[in-house]
Amino acid sequence: MKKNDYADMTLGGLFVLLGLATFFYARSHYDMGELTNMGPGFFPAILGVSMSILGLLVMLASLGVKAQKREFSLRPAFFVTLSIIAFAVLIESLGALPAIVALVLLSSMSEKRGTWVGKLVLALALFGIAYIVFKLMLSMNFSLLNGVF
Known part of the structure; x- marks a missing residue:
């Protein structure tokens, strides 16, 4: 059973x-x-x-699924929470690009798989999508990189 x-x-x-x-x-x-x-x-x-x-x-x-033994780890909760805090702090002070890169890189540290190059590509792709949606399509005024753009 x-x-x-x-x-x-x-x-x-x-x-x-x-x-x-x-x-x-x-x-x-x-x-x-x-x-x-x-x-x-x-x-x-x-x-x-x-x-x-x-x-x-x-x-x-x-x-219909047999119960599996699951292991508990604080690592994902720690890095996801840290990434959200970093995003909230960096979005105003440094701009969207550093905030999104920090968000993706820190949250991706919750898992051990994946390469740093892949994680950086993901961060830049997410930034590109955010730029297209919020800056170009919705005409929202936000800084991409404070002091530069």
Whole structure:
């Protein structure tokens, strides 16, 4: 007899609860509007429903999977948190390019696989996408490299 994967079942349940809480909070505190004229509560409500559906799918998928022994490591949590803090500090002081490079390089240190060249290419690609979307398409005013651009 195989045991179900209770970690995925629990995570799916948390997604369902968080999604439902988001949906009901948005419905009770914000105007939903209509599909053609969306109010401020429309997007959070849709996001809540989507999270709940995703949680249900994760829960259903965990029923047929044999539980695996998982090892716990603080390394991913440490480096991802550090990368977010570094991004928040660097975006204002140095600009978007150093902040995004620091974000990608620090967060990629949470795993031991991958090369530094690949990680740097990923950082530059993410910067390019951010530049195209935010600077060119949305015309947002942000500094690419403080003091230079």
